[in-house]
Amino acid sequence: MKYNYSLRVYFSDTDAGGIVYHARYLDFAEHARTEALRSVFKGSQSQLLSADCAFVVKSINISYEKPGYLDDLLTVETYVKEAKRFSAVFNQIVKREDEVLATLEVKVAAISLEKKRPIMIPEEIIKALSVED
Numbered sequence: 848m849k850y851n852y853s854l855r856v857y858f859s860d861t862d863a864g865g866i867v868y869h870a871r872y873l874d875f876a877e878h879a880r881t882e883a884l885r886s887v888f889k890g891s892q893s894q895l896l897s898a899d900c901a902f903v904v905k906s907i908n909i910s911y912e913k914p915g916y917l918d919d920l921l922t923v924e925t926y927v928k929e930a931k932r933f934s935a936v937f938n939q940i941v942k943r944e945d946e947v948l949a950t951l952e953v954k955v956a957a958i959s960l961e962k963k964r965p966i967m968i969p970e971e972i973i974k975a976l977s978v979e980d
Contacts, residue, residue: 850883867915879923
């Protein structure tokens with residue numbers, strides 16, 4: 848699965864110098880993963896929730912390469928690196944045109960919403976995440 852998400856940098860995303868605050872990249876990536884999942888599940892994540900399955904972030908590795916600035920138009924490229932029985936790994940690249948601003952590797956685990964415990968990801972979800980575009 849590959850997905851591109853575009854966004855504009857707003858004043859609330861920046862520090863006093865107009866540079867994107869480092870923690871905002873986590874929000875940008877979260878929004879991009881959410882929209883990527885929407886694209887896989889035809890506009891709704893309800894399919895995941897109805898299967899009593901939710902993804903929670905287990906770990907994030909982020910590397911900041913260049914600063915983003917107020918009013919920049921950014922793209923977050925999201926790829927599923929791997930989808931296994933209990934977890935998935937997303938690679939995400941935040942870009943301004945062809946410049947890489949940040950790269951992230953996000954590992955998510957599947958949990959039961961009801962029991963709040965790890966569960967196996969349903970096979971149809973693994974297949975949907977593993978589809979190459």
